[in-house]
Amino acid sequence: MNSTHNFVQQEDPAVWDAIAAEQIRQRDGLEMIASENFTSPAVMQAVGSVLTNKYAEGYPGHRYYGGCEFVDAVENLARDRAKKLFGAEHVNVQPHSGSQANSAVYLMAIQPGDTVLAFDLAHGGHLTHGMKLNSSGILYRFIHYGVRRDNNLIDFDQVAALAREHKPKLIVAGASAYPREIQHARFAEIAREVSAKLMVDMAHYAGLVAAGIHDNPVPVADFVTSTTHKTLRGPRGGIAICRAENAKALDRSVFPGTQGGPLMHSIAGKAVAFAEALRPDFKIYAEKVVDNARALAAALASGGVKLVSGGTDNHLMLVDVTPLGIGGKLAEEVLDRCGITCNKNMIPYDERKPMDPSGIRLGTPALTTRGMGTDEMQRIAQWILRVLKSPADTALVAVTKQDVSDLAEQFPAPAAQLEPQASRDARTLQTVMG
Ligand code: DSN
Numbered sequence: 045m046n047s048t049h050n051f052v053q054q055e056d057p058a059v060w061d062a063i064a065a066e067q068i069r070q071r072d073g074l075e076m077i078a079s080e081n082f083t084s085p086a087v088m089q090a091v092g093s094v095l096t097n098k099y100a101e102g103y104p105g106h107r108y109y110g111g112c113e114f115v116d117a118v119e120n121l122a123r124d125r126a127k128k129l130f131g132a133e134h135v136n137v138q139p140h141s142g143s144q145a146n147s148a149v150y151l152m153a154i155q156p157g158d159t160v161l162a163f164d165l166a167h168g169g170h171l172t173h174g175m176k177l178n179s180s181g182i183l184y185r186f187i188h189y190g191v192r193r194d195n196n197l198i199d200f201d202q203v204a205a206l207a208r209e210h211k212p213k214l215i216v217a218g219a220s221a222y223p224r225e226i227q228h229a230r231f232a233e234i235a236r237e238v239s240a241k242l243m244v245d246m247a248h249y250a251g252l253v254a255a256g257i258h259d260n261p262v263p264v265a266d267f268v269t270s271t272t273h274k275t276l277r278g279p280r281g282g283i284a285i286c287r288a289e290n291a292k293a294l295d296r297s298v299f300p301g302t303q304g305g306p307l308m309h310s311i312a313g314k315a316v317a318f319a320e321a322l323r324p325d326f327k328i329y330a331e332k333v334v335d336n337a338r339a340l341a342a343a344l345a346s347g348g349v350k351l352v353s354g355g356t357d358n359h360l361m362l363v364d365v366t367p368l369g370i371g372g373k374l375a376e377e378v379l380d381r382c383g384i385t386c387n388k389n390m391i392p393y394d395e396r397k398p399m400d401p402s403g404i405r406l407g408t409p410a411l412t413t414r415g416m417g418t419d420e421m422q423r424i425a426q427w428i429l430r431v432l433k434s435p436a437d438t439a440l441v442a443v444t445k446q447d448v449s450d451l452a453e454q455f456p457a458p459a460a461q462l463e464p465q466a467s468r469d470a471r472t473l474q475t476v477m478g
Contacts, residue, residue, distance in 0.1 A: 070457050072449045073383035074424060078360035078407025079220070079248065081277045082414070082458045083313070084320060090312040091279045101305045103295060115308045122311050125318035126283055129254045130262045134291035136298050137314055138306040139282030142247045142271035144298075146172040147179065148284055149267045152297035153241050154213045156183045161206055161240070162216035163198070164188035167392045168362070170220045170245060187212065191222075191392045196353035198222070200230050207238045217261070218245030218269075221389055221405050223341075223356035225258055232264035243267040247282075249358050251275025251409070254321045255330030258358065266290070275333060275359050275409050277326075278317025281310045329412060333359045336408040339418035343425030344406075348433070352391050352403065360407040364391050368432050373400040378435040379428065383448040414455035423451070 053060040070082075083091075095115060101108040104116035104123075119137060126135040139145035154160065160180075163169035167190035171178045174186025187210050192199045207215065217231040228244055235242040244261035250270040252258035261268050268285040272278035286294045299306070320326060334357065341361045345351050352362035365375045372388030379386055389405035396402050406428075411420070427444050434440055 072452050073385055074448055074452060075410035075457075076379075076384055076386045076406045076408070076424075078405050078409070079271075079274045080407075081274060081409045083273070083277060083279060083317065085458055086320070087277075087279055087313045087316045088458075090316045091309050093309055093312060095309040095312050096307075098308050099305045100308055101299060103299070115311075118308060118312045118315055119306070122315035122318060125315060125322060126285075129318050129321055130260065130268070130285060132262050132268070132285045133288040134286050134294065136284045136295055137281075137311050138298050138303060139269075139284055140303060140307055140310070141280070142170075142245065142269060142282045143172045144302060145269035145271075145282035145284040146243075146245060148294065148297040148302045149243050149269055150180060150184065150214075151301045152290075152293050153243065153267065154184060157185060158213040159185045159187060159210050160214045160216060161187050161189060161203070161210065161212040163219050163222070164190040166390050166394065167191045168219040168221040170218070170247075173216050173218075173245070191353075193393060196392050197224060198226070200227075200234070203231070204234050204237070207234050207240065211238055212240045214243055215240045216243050216245060217265075218243075218247065220248060221360065221362055222248075223337075223351070223353055223358060223361050225357050226261075228259055228261040228264050241266040243269065245269045247271040248274055248360070251277060251321065251326075252330050252334065252358060255327040257327070257330055257334060267294070272314050272317060275330065276317065276321060277329075277409070277413065278321075279310050279313030281307070281314055283314070332417065333408050333412045335418055336412050336416065336421050337361060339421040340406065340408060340425050343422050344428065347425065347429040349429070359409050360405060362389055362391055362403050362405055364403050365432055366396075366402045370432060370435055371396055371400045372403050374435055375404045375432055378431050378441065379404070381441050382427065382431055382444040383452070384424070384428065410457075411455075414452075414457055416451075416455050420451065420455075423447075 098115050099109045100112050100115045104119050122137040123135050162173035165175050172180050174181045187206055189203045189206055191197055215235045217226055232242050242265045244265040246253055246261055246268055247270045249258045252275055253260045270283050272281045284294055337356045337359050341351055341355045350364040350367055376388040386404050386406050388401055389403045390398055390401040391403040394402050427447055431444050
């Protein structure tokens with residue numbers, strides 16, 4: 045069989061056209077969504093492997109299906125590598141996503157109706173931390189803490205006061221849009237005081253934890269959950285971590301509690317990504333992610349926008365664009381037209397609506413994977429500022445789009461090297477885009 049043969053293109057041109065167009069979008073644009081990244085070709089190959097054909101309900105050595113000896117080897121590799129990466133006693137690598145990992149912890153740690161204290165979505169939390177339409181918010185009684193109005197940092201006085209008042213069974217730390225390091229020990233102290241369990245959802249900054257440049261929650265938390273595809277740079281998926289004494293209960297809670305068969309191809313991708321993250325060059329990568337975020341934030345702040353908390357010490361920043369006379373919706377749209385992809389985002393105490401909030405969220409993990417550094421961040425900041433200051437200037441948008449694609453060409457994305465045929469097929473893009 046010819047490994048370069050394009051089966052999707054031959055069998056299903058409609059799907060292939062969309063894949064090819066997406067590849068071109070990723071290649072020619074600047075991906076600044078803080079939760080996205082580019083996996084290595086090795087991770088992509090593992091995820092696209094024959095392991096997708098295999099059912100393996102259960103755990104290594106204890107499966108409900110025959111023929112699991114090879115997927116057992118894969119899952120053991122993933123578990124052992126993740127344990128080493130985070131200094132954990134037990135890691136379950138089967139959650140299909142971060143949301144699934146969180147559901148599994150809730151199922152084992154609390155009962156429906158129990159009180160949980162978590163970070164407010166409107167201040168940077170996540171929807172699985174008790175948003176009213178999410179199963180977490182439907183099944184459990186969530187109370188939320190936020191950030192202080194004066195400095196936009198997590199208000200630990202409020203966390204402690206709410207914990208004393210409501211006596212939650214579980215405290216949840218972790219965020220989707222918080223630009224500062226999270227102080228896990230302070231959460232652990234408050235949880236201990238009120239006899240609550242502590243869960244840390246480190247999905248956004250897991251790669252920084254793996255690299256040793258963000259505080260590791262594993263030593264102080266009862267449960268730690270994460271996705272594997274953000275700063276950690278693995279395939280889409282989740283993990284859940286606990287101490288050995290809770291291992292059996294957590295495993296039961298993932299399967300059969302909240303999931304059926306594991307996605308073994310995805311677990312193989314996780315194993316490959318964990319091995320990559322254990323290498324010394326991953327630490328260098330993670331340091332560059334943070335350096336780039338700091339450089340981008342400083343350049344933006346000096347150009348007339350406001351940064352939530354005044355800056356960043358992780359991989360992302362929240363930019364209040366209203367000083368420029370626009371909202372987050374228009375900012376996202378105009379940047380999109382330039383080939384810069386980001387998402388509109390609420391800022392703490394936002395007076396605007398979620399579909400047109402005051403801010404945008406920008407992140408540097410994907411650009412850093414492409415090899416960009418602080419010089420490129422300065423240039424990108426100037427492009428962002430100039431188009432946000434004149435969003436109706438279509439000529440400026442066109443010039444910026446060209447600048448963006450020239451820069452992107454100098455820093456090839458890993459995926460673009462995998463399928464050169466798609467990258468070159470400009471006609472495909474026209475077909476899809478009309
Ligand atoms: N949706 C993810 C993010 O963009 O932060 C979190 O799950």
